[in-house]
Amino acid sequence: MEAKDLEFFRKYLTQELDDILRKGEETIEDMTETREVYADPADRATAESDRSFTLRLRDRERKLIKKIQAAQRRIDDGSFGYCEECGDDISVERLKARPVTTLCIECKSRQEEEEKVRGD
Structure with a gap:
């Protein structure tokens, strides 16, 4: 693989990792804010469903972080x-x-x- 290709992937993976970490921080901030009180149980259920979906996405991204870091190590050691x-x-x-x-x-x-x- 050419050096320019390796540099492309290094930058791409770094950007992906930064994006995932930023989203994770935003999720933590959103989750630690004061919870709203819902008069309608359906509204509360929708909000809880949305939170659950967001947490599932972040869990998938957490697993992707490990794969990105491994790919970065492979770039560094020449096995990428x-x-x-x-x-x-x-x-x-x-x-x-x-x-x-x-x-x-x-x-x-x-x-x-x-x-x-x-x-x-």
Whole structure:
């Protein structure tokens, strides 16, 4: 992989991480503000549902943070862009679609097929 590609992914991953952390801080601020009192139980249920949805999103982002940090470490150690299973290059197009990926498309397809057969 060319140095310009690595720099692109380094900047992209850093920006993604910063965005996720900022959203997390905003969620914490929103959740610690005084809770509103709802006269209508339906309004309260809607607000609780919205909070629950936001927390589920932040949990998914928390997991993504770990993947982003791992991808950043792979950039630093020179292993970014190589499939962990077969060692081949992962295409730049695939990395642009999923920069935290660790498998080439062939290995990922094989993994998904095996999971489908096992019923995972």
